[in-house]
Amino acid sequence: MKLTTKLLAATAMVAASSVSAVELEVTHWWTSGGEAAAVSEFAKAFDATEHTWLDGAIAGSGGTARPIIISRILGGDPMHATQLNHGRQAEELVEAGLMLDLTDVAEAGGWADVVNPSRLLDGCTLDGKIYCVPVNIHSPQWLWLSHDAFEKAGVDVPADWFAFVEAAPALRDADVIPLAMGQQAWQTSLAFGAIMVAVGGTELYIDVLTNKNAEAAASEDMTKVFQAYADARSLSDGSNVQDWNQATNLVITGMAGGQIHGDWAQGEFQVAGQVAGEDYTCLPGLGVNEIIATGGDAFYFPKQDDPEIEAAQKELAALMISPEVQVAFNLKKGSLPIRGDVDLSAANDCMKKGLEILAAGNVLPDGVNAYSADTAGQLEDLMVEFWNDTSITVEDAQARYVGIIESAD
Amino acid sequence: MAVTDTGQTKVRAKRPSRLFKNMAAKIAAIPMIFTALVVFVGCTLWTIYHSFTRSRLLPAPDKWVGLDNYERLWGENRWLISIENLAIYGLCSLVLSLTIGFVLAALLDRKIRFENTIRTIILYPFALSFVVTGLAWQWILNPELGLQNTVRNIGWESFTFDPLNNADIVIYGVLIAGIWQGSGFVMVLLLAGMRGIDEDVWKASRVEGIPAWKTYIFIVIPMMRPVFVTALVIISAGIIKVYDLVVAQTSGGPGIASEVPAKYVIEKMFQAQNLGLGFAASTMMLLSVLVVLIPWAYLEFGGKKNG
Numbered sequence: 001m002k003l004t005t006k007l008l009a010a011t012a013m014v015a016a017s018s019v020s021a022v023e024l025e026v027t028h029w030w031t032s033g034g035e036a037a038a039v040s041e042f043a044k045a046f047d048a049t050e051h052t053w054l055d056g057a058i059a060g061s062g063g064t065a066r067p068i069i070i071s072r073i074l075g076g077d078p079m080h081a082t083q084l085n086h087g088r089q090a091e092e093l094v095e096a097g098l099m100l101d102l103t104d105v106a107e108a109g110g111w112a113d114v115v116n117p118s119r120l121l122d123g124c125t126l127d128g129k130i131y132c133v134p135v136n137i138h139s140p141q142w143l144w145l146s147h148d149a150f151e152k153a154g155v156d157v158p159a160d161w162f163a164f165v166e167a168a169p170a171l172r173d174a175d176v177i178p179l180a181m182g183q184q185a186w187q188t189s190l191a192f193g194a195i196m197v198a199v200g201g202t203e204l205y206i207d208v209l210t211n212k213n214a215e216a217a218a219s220e221d222m223t224k225v226f227q228a229y230a231d232a233r234s235l236s237d238g239s240n241v242q243d244w245n246q247a248t249n250l251v252i253t254g255m256a257g258g259q260i261h262g263d264w265a266q267g268e269f270q271v272a273g274q275v276a277g278e279d280y281t282c283l284p285g286l287g288v289n290e291i292i293a294t295g296g297d298a299f300y301f302p303k304q305d306d307p308e309i310e311a312a313q314k315e316l317a318a319l320m321i322s323p324e325v326q327v328a329f330n331l332k333k334g335s336l337p338i339r340g341d342v343d344l345s346a347a348n349d350c351m352k353k354g355l356e357i358l359a360a361g362n363v364l365p366d367g368v369n370a371y372s373a374d375t376a377g378q379l380e381d382l383m384v385e386f387w388n389d390t391s392i393t394v395e396d397a398q399a400r401y402v403g404i405i406e407s408a409d
Numbered sequence: 410m411a412v413t414d415t416g417q418t419k420v421r422a423k424r425p426s427r428l429f430k431n432m433a434a435k436i437a438a439i440p441m442i443f444t445a446l447v448v449f450v451g452c453t454l455w456t457i458y459h460s461f462t463r464s465r466l467l468p469a470p471d472k473w474v475g476l477d478n479y480e481r482l483w484g485e486n487r488w489l490i491s492i493e494n495l496a497i498y499g500l501c502s503l504v505l506s507l508t509i510g511f512v513l514a515a516l517l518d519r520k521i522r523f524e525n526t527i528r529t530i531i532l533y534p535f536a537l538s539f540v541v542t543g544l545a546w547q548w549i550l551n552p553e554l555g556l557q558n559t560v561r562n563i564g565w566e567s568f569t570f571d572p573l574n575n576a577d578i579v580i581y582g583v584l585i586a587g588i589w590q591g592s593g594f595v596m597v598l599l600l601a602g603m604r605g606i607d608e609d610v611w612k613a614s615r616v617e618g619i620p621a622w623k624t625y626i627f628i629v630i631p632m633m634r635p636v637f638v639t640a641l642v643i644i645s646a647g648i649i650k651v652y653d654l655v656v657a658q659t660s661g662g663p664g665i666a667s668e669v670p671a672k673y674v675i676e677k678m679f680q681a682q683n684l685g686l687g688f689a690a691s692t693m694m695l696l697s698v699l700v701v702l703i704p705w706a707y708l709e710f711g712g713k714k715n716g
Contacts, residue, residue, distance in 0.1 A: 067679035070466065089682070092466040183662050240574050242660065374465065377681030381487045381665060388576060388664025400486075 022312045026299075027056040027072075028083035029065035030333075034267045038333035045325045051312045063186075073098055078302030080309060081316055085368045086123035086132050086298035093300075099131045100301040105314045106130040109321060116340035117294055117363045124298060132298040133317045135326075136335035139292035139354065140262040140366070141194040143283040144269070148254030149176045160287030161198045164258060165228075168235050171257045179235040180247040180256035185384035187244055189376075191260040192229055192383050193367055198288035200225040202364060208405060209370040217405040218398065226394045226401075232260075233387050251280070260286065266350050267334045276349035284353055292357050295366035296335065375408040453695065460688035468684060478689035488690065491668040494580045498669070499648040502587050506644055507637075509588065510595030515625055517596070518603045528600070532593040539590065543657025546586035547573065573659055576666035583658055583667055590654075591647065595640050602636030603629060638709070649698060670694050 024046070030039045036057070043053040056079055058065035066089065069082050073093060084090050093099055106112070106121075115121045115134065124132040143161060150157045150167065153174040158164040168178040181187065197205050200221050207216040216222065239256060241247050248268040250256035259265065266282065274280050285291045299320060301313040319325055326337040331346055336354050344355060357363070367376060382404065386397045460479075463472040482488050513531060517524055534542065549555040552571040560568040572582030606629060614624040630637075652671035655661060661668045670690060678687030 063680055070679075074467070092682075096467060183664075184660070242662075372465070373680065373682040374686075377676070377683075378485075381485075384662075385486065385664045388662065388666065 021050040021052065022306075022309050023052040023054050024080040024309070024312055024316060025054040025056050026081045026083075026316075027058055027065070027069055027079045029058050029060065029062050030083070031057050031059050032267075033271070034332060034334060038329050041325065041328040041332060042320060045319055045322075045328070046316055049315060049319070051315065073302050078304070080304065080313055081299050081301050083297055084132070084300050085295065086120065086134055088369065088372045090132070090300055091126070091372075094126050094131045098303055100303050100310065100313055101129050102131060102133065102301065102314065102317050103129045105317050109318055111321065114321075114339040114341055116338070116358065117361070119363065119365060119369070120294060120296065120298075120338055123369050132300045133320050134296060134298045134338045135320055136330055136333055137294045137296045137338060137354075137358070138262055138264055138335050139284070139294060140190045141197050141260075141285050141292055142263055142265070142350075143194075143258055143260055143286045144248065144251055144265055145258045145281040145283070146251045146254045146256065147279055147281065149174075149251070149257040152176060152254065153257070157281050158287070160283065161195070161228075162288070164287075165231060165235070168257070176254070177236065177238045177250065177256040178258070179232055180239045180241070180250040180259040181236040181387070182244045182247040183240070183242050183384070183388070184244070185380035187247070187261070188387040189367075189380040189383040190262065191232065192225075192379075193293070194260045194286055195228050195232060196225050197291065197293070197364065198286035199228045202289060202291060205364060209365055209367065212405055212408045214402050214406040218402045222401075223394065223398055226398050229386070230394050233390070236387075263292075263336075263350065263354060264334060266348070270334070270348070282350040282353065284357055289362075290357055291362040291364055292354060293364040293366040294358075295368045296338070372409050375404065378404045456688045457692050457695075460685060460692045462685055464684035464688070466682040466684070474685070478685045479693075482686060482689050482693065487665050487668055488670070488673055490665055491670045491673050494667060495648070495651075495669055497580050498584055498587065498651065499645075501581075501584050502591070502648055503641070503644055505584075505588050506592040506595050507640065509592040510640070511599050511630075513592070513596040514599040514603055517600055519621075528597065532597055534590045535594040537590065539651075539653040540657040542586050542590045543654045543659075546582070546589070547658045550582050550585075574663055576663050579659060579663065579667045583655055586658060587651065587654060591644065595644065598640045598643075599633070599636060602633040605636075606632055645701070649694060 026042075028039055030036060039055075039057075043055060046053040058068055062085065066084065069079070069084065070093065072078060073082075078098070090099065102124075111121060111130070112118070120134040120137070121130065124130050124134060143164065145157055145164070147157055149171060153167065153170040153176060155167045155170045158167050164178075171178045181191065193205075196208075204216055204219070204221050204225075207213045208222075239247065239250065241250065244261055244265070245268055247256070247259050248261065248265045249272075251259045252269060252272045252274060263282075266276070269276070269280050276282060299317070301317060304310055304313070320329075321339070323339065323342045326339055327342050327344060330337045331344070334351065336351065336358055337344065340359065344351065347355065367379075371379070379401075382397065382400055386392050459468050459470065461473060461475060462469055463474045463477070464470075517528060521527070537545075550571070550573045552558065552569075552574070557568060557570045560570070572578045572585075610628060610632070611624070614628060619628075650671055651669055652675065655667055655669050655672055659667045661672060671694070674687050674690045674694070677683050677690060681687075
């Protein structure tokens, strides 16, 4: 008799929870070791509620995954939540009414107060409504330096970009490639952005990226940026690798002096067992301007018909931005959290540098937020062509750059 | 011709309507006709229309911009380089794979021993996808791992062969892989054509004392015209759509030196989220095919009716 009651009670409980519990399919392109560990923090936290996280990882980088994600949403088979970079990539999807409005969740969670820098939330906002959850901050303007390489060359590890350029001949003499560079277009474009902040200064950067000011793009300061970029190009002679992590590996092994790359590169140093300050040095803003651009990832929630799913989507959105999940996720990912009120004492030196800059408010808009995918693609084409073809003069490249900025949107 | 003509008149006498002749075959063809009309013609027209609009991530049929996309397309260096690469790759691969294929076929045709084995070996690359071909040749042409290193180890220290990292000749590096992959297939096609030539032709030429190479060039090749046309169409289609080979082997690099039009279209449409521009580029690709195809079709089919 007792057993029957227990069984009945158990069945009743199962039945009760199965009413509200739903399975949410979440797509993302975090497939490398550290990334997968980070995303599993989300999954763990979400599975701890009555709902289930159905992982839909898409192999390949964002360039491969984004078209798949977008075509699924357009094709009427939307996933329940998906990673995208906030900013312009999903703009048209939001305009077409395909994304869930998260404004009520954001108001309940006070996102406007906790998200730092607030620009991240602007990237999710369209016509005053919020459509995505920013989850982390990645900044591209970092210079990674190998202590081994500079020791071999017999010079001190430089403190900024200009000292690095001066030390380059010594590196060459020691048979070290001064600057490692992966040959993919986005990497050369990233390096240009970093050099632009360091050499051209933040005002020029903001004027071009935010205001799309073609006159600023044609200015003499910009010519200096292109000149510095052309110099950087000659420093990378002999670096014939494709992928960014191969280029980072050249720095790790001391075959190259440095690499201009985003803060996600530090994951590679960590995996290789290197210690910041001892084996390698990281210089945000290339050591010239202690400032970082705040790109990063965000989650969007495609609209569904089922109100239960919608409730679960909103629950997931609130969960992703909650302090505990933010800390757990970002420590694994090696990125900075999007809220300023969490404790990241477990972070390594490079992350701490980033956190300080963030706390001081020295932040810039990122290319992902400023340019449409179309304009970004044009810039990438120009940068990778210039980087590989020494017959293009600085003046020609700048003239074409001005043309792109003029028609940019 | 004469036989079928009389056949048709007989049928016409029995059954007044030609529409119902071979009814089963016609019904069977309906899905294909439907597909051809709706999918190929319909979608082509849809694409051409949208190439005149400012379509970004989503098709926007109401944002008409005229020739803007085409102006931008022809002003873009990357597109011009793509076209140039396609021209070089196309011309060389057409000439070389036909020549190599024909020579190999003629050699095999001399009734050599182990013909089957050799034929299989030469045809084998065709069984590999372009992605595998591209990767394999990326390694072979890698200066530190492949050909250059091997030759240097043998003793020729100054030997340099590094096409994939040299913007001026990178397209020839791609070409080598393309020909390696494709010429075996051309050979098999042409060999089949040669086997179809009557033994008596060879006997006659032997009686006349004509050397074998002359027989091939002046008698066999003209007789194999239909086979050549088939091979030509298949090779050309492969050239226009070359994409995976480049992606696997060089991903368009160094810089943008080995870009091809198909890659441009895919990337503009799906990565740069500019459908209008991608459609304009694909319309130009279609146009370039038509420019070649229409005069050829006119000569091939129009000529026969008159003659």
